[in-house]
Amino acid sequence: MSAVRIIQTTPFDGQKPGTSGLRKKVKTFAQPHYLENFVQAIFDSIGEVGGKVLVLGGDGRFHNRTACQTILKMAAANGFARVMVGRGGILSTPAASCVIRKYRTFGGIILSASHNPGGPDEDFGIKYNIPAGGPAPEAVTEAIFARSKAITEYRIQDAADIDLDRLGTQQLGPMAVEVFDPVADYAALMQTLFDFDAIRAAFKAGFGMKFDAMHAVTGPYAKAILEDMLDAPAGTVMNGTPLEDFGHGHPDPNLVHAHELVEALFGPDAPDFGAASDGDGDRNMILGKNFYVTPSDSLAVLAANATLCPGYAGGLKGIARSMPTSAAPDRVAAALGIPAFETPTGWKFFGTLLDAGKATLCGEESFGTGSDHVREKDGLWAVLMWLNVLAVRKEPVADIVRAHWAKYGRNVYSRHDYEGIDSAAANGLMDHLRGLDLKGKALGAYKVAFNDDFAYTDPVDGSISTQQGIRIVFEDGSRVVFRLSGTGTEGATLRVYIEQFEPDVTKHHLDPQEALADLIKIARDVAQIEARTGRAEPTVIT
Numbered sequence: 001m002s003a004v005r006i007i008q009t010t011p012f013d014g015q016k017p018g019t020s021g022l023r024k025k026v027k028t029f030a031q032p033h034y035l036e037n038f039v040q041a042i043f044d045s046i047g048e049v050g051g052k053v054l055v056l057g058g059d060g061r062f063h064n065r066t067a068c069q070t071i072l073k074m075a076a077a078n079g080f081a082r083v084m085v086g087r088g089g090i091l092s093t094p095a096a097s098c099v100i101r102k103y104r105t106f107g108g109i110i111l112s113a114s115h116n117p118g119g120p121d122e123d124f125g126i127k128y129n130i131p132a133g134g135p136a137p138e139a140v141t142e143a144i145f146a147r148s149k150a151i152t153e154y155r156i157q158d159a160a161d162i163d164l165d166r167l168g169t170q171q172l173g174p175m176a177v178e179v180f181d182p183v184a185d186y187a188a189l190m191q192t193l194f195d196f197d198a199i200r201a202a203f204k205a206g207f208g209m210k211f212d213a214m215h216a217v218t219g220p221y222a223k224a225i226l227e228d229m230l231d232a233p234a235g236t237v238m239n240g241t242p243l244e245d246f247g248h249g250h251p252d253p254n255l256v257h258a259h260e261l262v263e264a265l266f267g268p269d270a271p272d273f274g275a276a277s278d279g280d281g282d283r284n285m286i287l288g289k290n291f292y293v294t295p296s297d298s299l300a301v302l303a304a305n306a307t308l309c310p311g312y313a314g315g316l317k318g319i320a321r322s323m324p325t326s327a328a329p330d331r332v333a334a335a336l337g338i339p340a341f342e343t344p345t346g347w348k349f350f351g352t353l354l355d356a357g358k359a360t361l362c363g364e365e366s367f368g369t370g371s372d373h374v375r376e377k378d379g380l381w382a383v384l385m386w387l388n389v390l391a392v393r394k395e396p397v398a399d400i401v402r403a404h405w406a407k408y409g410r411n412v413y414s415r416h417d418y419e420g421i422d423s424a425a426a427n428g429l430m431d432h433l434r435g436l437d438l439k440g441k442a443l444g445a446y447k448v449a450f451n452d453d454f455a456y457t458d459p460v461d462g463s464i465s466t467q468q469g470i471r472i473v474f475e476d477g478s479r480v481v482f483r484l485s486g487t488g489t490e491g492a493t494l495r496v497y498i499e500q501f502e503p504d505v506t507k508h509h510l511d512p513q514e515a516l517a518d519l520i521k522i523a524r525d526v527a528q529i530e531a532r533t534g535r536a537e538p539t540v541i542t
Contacts (some may be wrong), residue, residue, distance in 0.1 A: 021127025057091020
C-alpha cells in the first residue's frame with residue numbers, strides 16, 4: 001500500500017478565487033506547492049470529504065494532465081473514496097456539472113481558464129463546483145481563500161500516475177479512480193431536451209452548418225452529437241481536436257477570435273447556421289447566413305421559442321440575466337407573464353434561482369447561455385436549442401431574429417472591451433465614475449434618470465453583493481454600464497456596455513455602432529477613457 005506524505009508548506013499571496021475560480025499563468029501554477037496549496041485549501045474548506053466521490057476534468061489546455069495527476073493523489077491522501085475523471089483529463093464545464101448532478105457526487109474540480117489562451121506561457125485555472133453542480137458560492141470561495149492564507153501543510157499519496165486514457169477503474173492507494181467517457185452522459189442529457197429526429201431531418205434535407213470548436217474541449221462533444229448522432233455532414237465540426245495551446249488560437253467565441261467561422265458565414269457560399277464554443281465549452285456564439293446574433297438577443301429568442309423543444313414544452317418558470325446583458329429577455333418574460341431576474345455577472349448567481357425553481361433559462365452577454373438542466377452555462381446546449389428551433393420553424397436565422405424584433409422591439413446593444421490596461425488606471429477610472437452624481441443632468445441629447453454602482457440581494461438566500469458594475473441609466477431607458485472583468489490574468493479589462501431600445505421597425509436594420517454612436521461617445525467622455533487609460537479605441541467590439 002502506498003503511503004501518504006505530509007508536505008510542509010507556506011502560503012502564497014493572491015490565491016483568491018474570482019468569478020470562475022483561480023486563474024494564473026501556467027508558470028505560476030507550476031511552482032512547487034502552488035497548485036497543491038490551493039487544492040488542499042479546497043479540501044479543507046468544503047466539509048468532511050472522507051468516503052466521498054469527486055468529479056475531475058478540464059479543458060485539455062497545457063498543464064491539464066499534470067494537474068489531474070496531482071489532484072488525484074491529493075484526493076486519495078485526503079480520504080476520498082472515488083474520483084471520476086474524464087478520459088484524457090478532458091471534461092467540459094457543462095458536462096462536469098451534468099456528471100456531478102447525475103451521480104450525486106460531492107462536487108467536482110474543473111481545470112480551465114475558460115476562453116483565455118493556453119500554452120506554456122499562457123493561462124491555467126482551477127475551480128471547485130458544489131454538489132448541486134454549479135460554481136462555489138462566495139461563502140465557499142471566501143473560505144478557500146482564507147484557508148490558502150493560513151495553510152502549513154498538504155497531504156499527497158505517494159503513488160504512480162494513473163493511466164488517464166484507459167477507460168475503467170484503477171486503484172490509487174486506498175482510492176478508486178474511474179476513468180469515464182466524458183461525452184456519454186452529457187449527450188444522453190441533450191437527447192432528453194431536444195428533438196433529435198427533427199434536427200436530423202433538417203440535416204438530411206440539406207440544412208448547412210459549421211461549428212467551430214476552436215481546438216478546445218467541445219470538439220469531441222460536437223463531433224459525437226452533431227456528426228455521429230444527428231448525421232450532420234462530415235466536416236461540419238471545424239478545429240475539432242482539442243490541443244494544449246488551442247492551435248495557437250484564442251478560444252473565445254466572438255467575432256474577432258472566431259474569424260475563420262465568421263468568414264465562412266459571411267462568405268459567398270455561407271451555410272445556413274454557424275456556431276462556436278470556447279475553451280471549456282460553456283460559451284457560445286450564434287451566426288446565421290450573413291447575420292450575427294448578439295448573446296442578449298440569443299437568450300431572448302430562445303426564451304420566446306423554448307416550447308418548440310421537448311424539454312421545455314411545459315413553458316418557462318422565469319428568465320434570469322446578468323445586469324450588463326440587454327433587457328431583451330425581460331420583454332419576453334413580460335409577454336409570457338413570468339418573472340425576469342437581473343443578477344451580477346457570474347453564473348453562481350443563477351444557481352440559487354435555478355435550485356429554487358424560480359428560473360428556467362439564464363444568460364450573460366459574455367456569450368453564456370444555459371438552463372436548469374445543469375448549473376453552468378452551456379455552449380453546445382445553446383447550439384442544439386437553436387438547431388431545434390430552426391428545424392421546427394424552417395426559417396433563416398436572420399428572419400427569426402428580425403421577426404422577434406418586430407414583435408418585441410429591438411434592444412440595440414454593443415460591448416466595447418479595453419483589454420490589458422493598467423490595473424491602477426482601470427481602478428482609478430471606476431473610482432471616478434463612482435464619485436459622479438449625474439441624476440437629472442443632460443449628457444448630449446440624453447437626460448440621466450440615475451447612476452449607481454449595482455448591488456444585488458439574492459431573492460432566495462438573502463446574500464448581498466455590492467460594486468457589481470456602474471450604471472448610467474437615461475430617462476428613455478437607454479444605458480451605459482462599466483465593469484472590470486475578473487477573467488483575465490494580466491492587467492485589467494474594462495468592459496463598456498451600451499444599450500438603447502428601438503421600437504421602430506424601420507430602424508432595426510441599422511448597424512449597432514451607427515445606432516449607438518452618440519451613447520458610445522457619451523460613455524467614452526464621461527469615463528475619460530482615453531485620458532485615463534491611453535486607449536483611443538477598444539480592443540474588441542461585439
